[in-house]
Amino acid sequence: KAGSKASVADLPMLAKRSMPLCMSNMHTKLVETHHLKHKARNQFGLFLKGIGLTVEESYQVWRSNFTKDPAMNAEKWQKEYAYGIRYNYGLEGKRTNWTPHSCQRIIMEPGTNAASGEHHGCPFKTFDEVQLRAQLQQMGVAGTEANFILDKARGQHYQVACGKYFEAKHKGTTLIETEISGISHPNQYFEKSNEFYEK
Ligand code: SF4
Known part of the structure; x- marks a missing residue:
């Protein structure tokens, strides 16, 4: 329906169907390599926020992919990466409600x-x-x-x-x-x- 928000389960389908090439590329790299570096985390993370994922859903996307790397576990992920996601949602630091990049x-x-x-x-x-x-x-x-x-x-x-x-x-x-x-x-x-x- 119009205005309906994206769900985590739909992301692979949406990446193929409805994401621009920049975002589908970062999605692919995240899934394939179980990692994205800082700038890509920022660009793709804010995009995901913009398509309607809640902070909890964003955790789920990043954590589930990152922890497929044998060197990463949920606890380590929480320590190293949860802050950046909370920051993007305006829940840390300056508490700015950051908008997705143009x-x-x-x-x-x-x-x-x-x-x-x-x-x-x-x-x-x-x-x-x-x-x-x-x-x-x-x-x-x-x-x-x-x-x-x-x-x-x-x-x-x-x-x-x-x-x-x-x-x-x-x-x-x-x-x-x-x-x-x-x-x-x-x-x-x-x-x-x-x-x-x-x-
Ligand atoms: Fe398209 Fe803009 Fe993404 Fe480039 S940055 S692929 S122009 S949506």
Whole structure:
């Protein structure tokens, strides 16, 4: 239903269906490596808060994935990572109700280097062409649409590339031609996708 909040159990489905590439990439890396570094925890964590996960549900997502690493257990996780989640929800420190980062902020964030295990950032900027094409293909986007996206990424029009990616994954939408020139916020992408499926 419209405005319904995401649930933890639905995350794998939502990652494939309704998350923009930045967030589905971080979700994949979290599941595959049982870890995300600080900046990715911040970007993906605030995104999860933005799609409606409560602080308890966020604990569940991060803890269940991190503790799949044999070097991590629930107690250690609690000590090292629970604070950061509570902080994002405004329950620690300055008690600021932090908002999810915009595309502009994510695109400008330095230090994205997958080789050193950094998976934050906008993939349309941080992935090289081979990697981006493979990633698009994996998400079912190929052919002329993939070419268009790669062309926009090459020209540093990352948010337009993302808008086209949305169109390619939501057949019949004409986001970048009629509605908006590009995606401005990962949570906007997510909400638009949900609207599409809830129609
Ligand atoms: Fe994420 Fe925005 Fe980049 Fe799209 S344009 S992948 S929503 S940062």
